[in-house]
Amino acid sequence: MGLSRSLSIILVIIVVVAAIGILVVFVSQRATPTTTTPTQPPTRSVSAAVVIRKRGDLGFNDLAWIGGELARKNLNASVEYFYYENVPQAQWLSFLENIVKKGFDVIIVVNFMMAEQVAELADKYPEQKFAIIDAVVEGKPNVMSIVFRENEGSALVGALAGYLTNSSTVGIVLGMDIPPLWKFEIGYKFGIHHVMNETGKNIRILWVYLGTFGDPSKGKEAALSMLQEGADIIYHAAGETGLGVFDAVYEYSQKTGRKVYAIGVDTAQEWVRPGYIIASMMKHVDVAVYKAIEDVYSGNFKGGVISLGIKEGGVDISRPEDIKNMIDIAVSLKLMSQEEADKIYSEILQLRNSIPSDVWDKVMQLRNKIINGEISVPIPTSDTITQLREIYG
Numbered sequence: 001m002g003l004s005r006s007l008s009i010i011l012v013i014i015v016v017v018a019a020i021g022i023l024v025v026f027v028s029q030r031a032t033p034t035t036t037t038p039t040q041p042p043t044r045s046v047s048a049a050v051v052i053r054k055r056g057d058l059g060f061n062d063l064a065w066i067g068g069e070l071a072r073k074n075l076n077a078s079v080e081y082f083y084y085e086n087v088p089q090a091q092w093l094s095f096l097e098n099i100v101k102k103g104f105d106v107i108i109v110v111n112f113m114m115a116e117q118v119a120e121l122a123d124k125y126p127e128q129k130f131a132i133i134d135a136v137v138e139g140k141p142n143v144m145s146i147v148f149r150e151n152e153g154s155a156l157v158g159a160l161a162g163y164l165t166n167s168s169t170v171g172i173v174l175g176m177d178i179p180p181l182w183k184f185e186i187g188y189k190f191g192i193h194h195v196m197n198e199t200g201k202n203i204r205i206l207w208v209y210l211g212t213f214g215d216p217s218k219g220k221e222a223a224l225s226m227l228q229e230g231a232d233i234i235y236h237a238a239g240e241t242g243l244g245v246f247d248a249v250y251e252y253s254q255k256t257g258r259k260v261y262a263i264g265v266d267t268a269q270e271w272v273r274p275g276y277i278i279a280s281m282m283k284h285v286d287v288a289v290y291k292a293i294e295d296v297y298s299g300n301f302k303g304g305v306i307s308l309g310i311k312e313g314g315v316d317i318s319r320p321e322d323i324k325n326m327i328d329i330a331v332s333l334k335l336m337s338q339e340e341a342d343k344i345y346s347e348i349l350q351l352r353n354s355i356p357s358d359v360w361d362k363v364m365q366l367r368n369k370i371i372n373g374e375i376s377v378p379i380p381t382s383d384t385i386t387q388l389r390e391i392y393g
Contacts, residue, residue, distance in 0.1 A: 046071075046297040047078040049104040050289060051096070051111065054085040060239065060266055060285055064110045064133070067289030074290075075297045080104070084111065093117045100125050106296045108289055109133065112180060118143060129301055131292035133285060134180045141303040144295070146288040148308050150180070151187030151377045152370050153281040153315030154237070157263045158191020159366050160279055160317070161233040162203055163359045164261075169204045171226035173219055173245050175238040177209040182380040184237035184265070184281075189392035190377050194366060205393045206231055212241055219244030227252045227260055233278070235263040246273045261351075268322035274347040278355070280318040287313055311371045317363065323348055 050068045052061040071077040080102075087095045096117050099107055107128065109118055112135035122130055122140040130137075131144040138145075161170045172188050174181050185207060192203050206226045210218045219241040223234050227248065234249065236242030242265060249262040250273050264270065264280030288308060295301040308314025324345060331341045369375040380388050 045076045045078050046106070046293060047080075047104045048293045048296070049080050049082055049099050049102070049107045051082045051084060051099065051107065051109045051114070053111065054083050055081075060283070061110065063266060063283070063285040064108075064289045067286035068108075068293070070286065070290050071293040071297075075294060077293050077297065079293070084114075089113075093120065096121055097124075100128050105129060106131060106292055106301070108292050110285065110289070112178075129296060131288075133288055136305055143303050144292055144301065144306060145304065146292065146306045146308065148283055148288070148314045149183070149310070149377070149379065150237075150281070150283060150315055151183040151190065151379055152309045153283065153317065154184045154187030154235070155191035155194065155370065155377045156310075156317040156363055156367055157235055157279055157281045158188035159194050159363050160191075160359070161188075161235065161263065162192040162195030162201065163199075163362060164278065164355065165203060165233055166259075167230045167232040168202060169206065169226075169230040169232065171206040171223070171231040171234040172208075173222045173226075173234060173236045173238050173242060174207065174209045175213040175241055176211055179380070179382065181209070181237060182385050184235075186380045186385075186388050186392060187377055188235055191366070193392055194375075198362075204230075207393075210238060210241055213239030215241050216244035216247065220248045223248035223262075224252060232258070232260045233263065234260075235265070235281070237265050237281075243272070246277065249273065250276050264318070268318040270318065270323045270348050271327055271344055274344045275351050278351060280322075282316045282318055282322065284308070284314050284316075309370075310367060317367070320349065320352060 048068065048071065050064055052064050054061060055065060065081060068079040068081065072079045082099055084092065084095060092114055096114065100121055108131040110133045112133065115132060115135040115137050118130050118132050119137045119140060121128070122137065122143045126142055129142050131146055133146050134148070136145040136147065137143040170192060172185060174185060189205055192205055195201060196203055206229060208222050210222060212218060219236065219238055223245040226234055234245055236245040246262050249260050253260050253276060261276055261278045262273070264277050266283045267280065268282065269280045270277040310316055327341045327345050331338055366375065370377060378388055
């Protein structure tokens with residue numbers, strides 16, 4: 001493997017939180033939208049508050065941080081981070097109101113469950129600009145609601161799983177049974193059904209919600225159960241819980257000699273377990289945070305819903321260069337030698353190159369059809385989720 005298990009864990013955690021300058025270069029190259037140069041730059045730097053649960057989740061919250069750091073670099077933004085992990089829900093309103101009183105130009109809330117508090121404060125402070133991720137606050141001209149079409153990115157990895165499964169059984173492990181996660185579930189199932197309709201395959205889909213984003217042991221237990229039922233590819237959309245899926249796939253493969261694989265989420269996670277993660281569904285929360293700050297900077301901020309899909313750079317399937325950039329960061333930070341990095345990247349490429357080129361071509365064809373509007377991936381709602389589960393399993 002090239003690294004011990006303990007060093008792998010250390011690298012995963014440290015790289016995500018390390019070296020602002022290097023991370024900003026990576027995100028600038030791979031994950032940010034084209035910036036808008038203001039015709040009349042503001043007389044002072046834009047200030048932004050970014051509200052996240054914590055650092056070190058290896059995905060959603062860390063990506064939000066990276067987006068803020070990119071705004072700091074490109075826009076000379078003044079960015080401050082506020083963590084709600086230890087704030088009781090009953091105190092969310094006062095927590096956010098205290099941030100309002102600090103006088104930021106925009107407050108970006110990376111927690112859809114704070115939508116009610118954001119709506120209340122938007123009325124109380126109509127001059128304060130807000131952005132909220134993964135939630136829609138309606139009828140507030142000072143609130144930008146940024147949502148992702150994770151169903152589109154999940155359809156791509158679902159199609160990949162459908163084409164590659166040898167056992168005709170695949171799985172998906174999810175965190176909480178909530179509307180944002182439904183898009184991962186239904187998108188993944190849609191991609192698999194796309195393959196079934198095209199090839200005539202009959203693929204069984206195992207799926208489970210574990211009710212948590214922070215328990216890798218539960219993720220591992222769920223994944224092992226799916227592997228024992230015959231699944232050979234498992235996608236996770238479960239935050240830190242999903243790290244247990246990677247452990248399960250690796251350990252099961254080592255113990256049984258059976259080739260089974262995982263699919264990562266949010267960031268390019270292939271190098272966490274090189275040779276065992278075939279792809280990741282990229283969700284660019286960094287793009288969303290950056291866009292909110294940039295729109296304020298350029299004078300283009302307006303309330304309403306902003307939806308980011310494949311076309312807008314909000315979601316996608318990981319590419320080799322995404323993974324390579326992460327490994328290069330680790331080398332630059334002297335967390336691994338170039339020799340170790342080359343070995344890890346070689347293992348990843350060996351797995352990817354073992355996938356027939358026509359499979360990648362078909363996944364890219366699906367991607368292009370989604371971008372062009374030829375194929376529409378369902379977006380589940382509370383009114384449609386039951387019906388969609390009946391259709392897609």
